[in-house]
Each structure stands twice: as C-alpha cells, then as structure tokens.
Amino acid sequence: MPSDLEARVRRALNEQTELHPFVPRDPARVRREAKRRLVRNGIGLVLVVGLVSAASTAALGSFPAERQLPASPAPTQTVAAPPAGSSTVCHHVFAAEQNDGTLHMVKSAPPGAPAGTWRSGWRVSYDIAKMAALSCRVDRFTAPAAAQRALVAEASPSVHATVVHVGDGGFFRVTGIYRHRVSSVGLWWRHGPTVIGIRFGGMPGGPYTLAYLLPIARQVEAQAERELGA
Amino acid sequence: MQERPTTMDDVRPEAAAPLGRLEELYVRFAPGGYRLALLLTGSPQAAEDLVHDAFVQIAGRLGQFRTGLAFDAYLRRTIVNLTKNRWRRAAVVRRHPEQETVPPAPVPSMEGMLVERDQIWVAVLSLPLRQRTAIVLRFYEDLPEVEIAAIMRCRPGTARSLISRGMARLREGLKGDADA
Numbered sequence: 001m002p003s004d005l006e007a008r009v010r011r012a013l014n015e016q017t018e019l020h021p022f023v024p025r026d027p028a029r030v031r032r033e034a035k036r037r038l039v040r041n042g043i044g045l046v047l048v049v050g051l052v053s054a055a056s057t058a059a060l061g062s063f064p065a066e067r068q069l070p071a072s073p074a075p076t077q078t079v080a081a082p083p084a085g086s087s088t089v090c091h092h093v094f095a096a097e098q099n100d101g102t103l104h105m106v107k108s109a110p111p112g113a114p115a116g117t118w119r120s121g122w123r124v125s126y127d128i129a130k131m132a133a134l135s136c137r138v139d140r141f142t143a144p145a146a147a148q149r150a151l152v153a154e155a156s157p158s159v160h161a162t163v164v165h166v167g168d169g170g171f172f173r174v175t176g177i178y179r180h181r182v183s184s185v186g187l188w189w190r191h192g193p194t195v196i197g198i199r200f201g202g203m204p205g206g207p208y209t210l211a212y213l214l215p216i217a218r219q220v221e222a223q224a225e226r227e228l229g230a
Numbered sequence: 231m232q233e234r235p236t237t238m239d240d241v242r243p244e245a246a247a248p249l250g251r252l253e254e255l256y257v258r259f260a261p262g263g264y265r266l267a268l269l270l271t272g273s274p275q276a277a278e279d280l281v282h283d284a285f286v287q288i289a290g291r292l293g294q295f296r297t298g299l300a301f302d303a304y305l306r307r308t309i310v311n312l313t314k315n316r317w318r319r320a321a322v323v324r325r326h327p328e329q330e331t332v333p334p335a336p337v338p339s340m341e342g343m344l345v346e347r348d349q350i351w352v353a354v355l356s357l358p359l360r361q362r363t364a365i366v367l368r369f370y371e372d373l374p375e376v377e378i379a380a381i382m383r384c385r386p387g388t389a390r391s392l393i394s395r396g397m398a399r400l401r402e403g404l405k406g407d408a409d410a
Contacts, residue, residue, distance in 0.1 A: 005397060005400065005401055005404075006369060008350055009350055009354070009365065009369045009397075009400065010369045010370070012348075012350035012351050012354070013269055013354070013366065013369060013370040014370065016268065016269060016351055017265040017268060017269065017370075020268055020274040020277075022260065022264040022265070022278075023278070024256075024257065024260055024261070025278070025282060027252075027253035027254075027257055028253060030252060030253065030256050030282060030285050030286060030289075031252050031289075033282075033286045034252055034286045034289030034290075035289075037286050037287075037289065037290070038289060038290050
C-alpha cells in the first residue's frame with residue numbers, strides 16, 4: 001500500500017509536468033540534425049580507420065629484423081604413407097608469378113609413385129599480385145642444408161628463400177606466417193611431424209600483411225589436404 | 231499521469247525510410263520523453279534540448295527496433311544517460327568556473343509559493359541525480375524495479391536501495407521544512 005509520502009511525490013511530479021507543457025520542435029529539424037550526425041559519424045569513422053591503418057603501416061616499417069621461429073605444432077592428421085622405397089621421392093613445389101599477376105603453385109607427383117597414391121599434380125592459382133617470382137624445390141629426404149642450397153639455386157635471384165627443416169611426413173600444412181620485414185614474408189608448412197619454413201625476401205610491392213597472406217596460406221593448406229590426403 | 235504510447239509495434243521500420251520514420255516517432259514519443267527529462271533536470275529548456283538530442287542520437291539505431299523492442303524504453307534510457315552526461319559536464323564546469331559560465335540552477339515553478347507540491351518538488355530536485363532518477367522512474371513512470379534497474383544499468387537491488395534512500399531523504403527534508 002503506498003505511503004502518504006509516495007502519493008504526495010506522485011502528485012507533485014505529475015503537477016510539475018502539467019505546469020510545463022511540451023512545445024514540440026519541428027520534427028523535420030530533428031531529422032535534418034540526425035542526418036547530419038550520421039554523416040559526421042561516418043566521416044569520423046573513416047578518419048579513425050585511416051589513422052589506425054596509417055599507424056599500423058608505420059609500425060610495421062619499424063618491425064624488428066628477426067624473430068624466433070614458430071614452434072612446431074603437434075601433428076594434426078596423418079595421411080597415406082609414402083610408397084615403399086621412397087627415398088628418391090621428391091615433391092616439387094613451384095610458384096611463379098604470371099603475367100596476369102597471379103601466383104601459380106604446382107605440386108608435381110613424386111616420380112615413380114604408384115598410381116593412385118598421389119594425384120598427378122595439383123595446380124592452384126592465388127591472386128598474389130606483384131609478388132616476386134618464386135621457384136623452389138623441396139626434397140623430403142634431403143638434408144636441410146642441401147635442400148636449402150637446392151632451393152636457393154632454383155629461386156629467382158630477387159628472392160631469398162630458406163628451407164629451415166625438411167623431414168619425413170605426410171602433407172603440407174600451413175602453420176603460420178612470419179614476417180621479418182615489410183617486404184619479407186615467411187610461410188611455414190607442416191610437413192608431417194616437421195615444419196618447413198620458407199622465407200621470401202626482397203619482394204617488391206610490399207608490405208604483405210598477415211591479414212593479406214593468412215587467407216592465402218589457409219587456401220594452400222586446404223588444397224594440400226584435399227590433394228595429398230585423398 | 232498522461233497516457234502515452236508504449237511500444238512501436240505498429241510503426242514497423244519497413245513502413246517507411248528510417249529517417250522519415252524518425253519524424254513520426256518524434257511526434258509520438260517526444261512529449262513523454264520531455265516530461266521525464268523535465269523531472270530529471272528541473273528545467274523545461276534543458277528538457278527540450280535533451281529530448282531533441284536523444285532523438286538525434288537514436289536516429290542511427292532505428293534498425294534495432296525491428297524485433298519489437300520497446301522504443302520508449304530505449305528513449306528513457308537515452309534520456310537518463312544524457313541527463314547523467316549533462317550532470318557530469320555541469321559538475322566539471324562548477325569546478326572550473328573561469329572556463330564557462332555555470333548554467334542557471336533549475337528553479338521551481340511559482341517561486342515564493344510554498345505550497346506543498348513545491349516543497350516536495352524542491353526536495354526532489356535536491357536529491358542526488360541517481361536517487362532522483364530512481365524516484366522519478368518509480369513514482370512518475372510507474373516502472374517496476376527491474377525496469378528501473380535496466381534503464382539505470384544497475385541491479386534491481388541497487389534500484390530498490392536508491393528509491394528507499396531517496397524517499398528517506400525526502401522524508402527528512404520535508405520534516406525539516408515543517409519544523410522550520
């Protein structure tokens with residue numbers, strides 16, 4: 001049951017609102033101001049996004065030169081084992097910039113692989129516009145140093161590529177992207193229990209940001225799983 | 231208390247362009263918003279400005295009301311928030327009087343007439359903003375504590391406590407006036 005004071009407060013509040021009736025303003029004016037505010041907010045948002053992106057670009061320019069390599073993640077999946085006597089089996093990964101600005105990566109079938117074990121090759125096109133030409137060869141059963149030499153030998157002169165480790169395993173898996181400098185990008189594939197890391201340097205047309213390269217890396221991974229896991 | 235529409239179920243956004251719909255909503259909901267703002271600020275001019283600002287602010291969020299969310303609840307919350315912001319700005323201005331002129335303090339209507347309602351109104355205006363907001367939402371808008379808590383972004387227990395402390399303060403203030 002409401003107290004006497006509550007009733008008095010209610011009455012006083014209601015009387016106050018009656019003493020000062022509402023004089024509506026022009027609703028069109030409200031609409032106009034609302035429109036102006038929306039436009040102003042939109043412009044403000046664009047400016048903020050622009051400033052943030054400019055600041056991040058500037059920050060990337062002063063990125064430290066080297067970082068520790070990413071740790072090798074645990075194996076996530078196994079695929080068909082390499083065919084017996086596969087010590088000579090090679091995987092060839094080629095990537096070359098085409099005239100249309102796309103990067104084509106081609107993985108050939110290992111020579112001498114039994115039919116049905118590997119597909120005869122897969123070809124994926126990636127829209128990595130202006131990315132430098134790259135051609136590398138990865139031999140699963142070659143010592144890292146030798147693989148590195150082979151890789152560098154086959155790489156375009158404008159590209160520095162390094163195979164960090166090559167070992168036995170199942171399929172390629174992109175485990176991360178490592179950016180040393182603005183114009184230097186590393187892609188890391190999981191190759192069975194080991195990780196292959198290839199660092200690309202000296203690429204013109206940088207920077208290649210993580211947000212730009214990560215979807216590409218995911219595509220590589222998915223394609224590799226589809227092709228090699230089949 | 232005057233009747234006013236509570237929801238905008240019949241004012242669907244599909245019916246008109248959002249900003250065109252804003253005019254319609256203004257005509258419909260602004261009087262109720264004004265009365266709430268008036269009781270929170272104590273100043274008719276400030277209340278008009280607050281309602282205007284609230285509608286301008288809500289214009290960008292009209293799409294949120296597709297689900298039938300009560301428009302007036304959102305308007306109330308916006309007005310309460312704007313009042314709070316205005317209160318804070320006024321507090322800063324009071325601390326730095328050389329920067330700006332202090333807005334005139336709200337004066338009760340019919341000054342000099344010490345009728346009971348003015349005593350109560352002055353007492354309400356002297357309450358801290360949060361207590362006053364809770365009192366107005368409870369005894370003018372007739373909202374339950376849960377809704378008051380939602381508007382003030384606090385727990386229902388806090389809303390209940392604000393109302394209780396506000397009423398106690400009113401009681402003491404009115405008693406003091408009577409003794410004097």
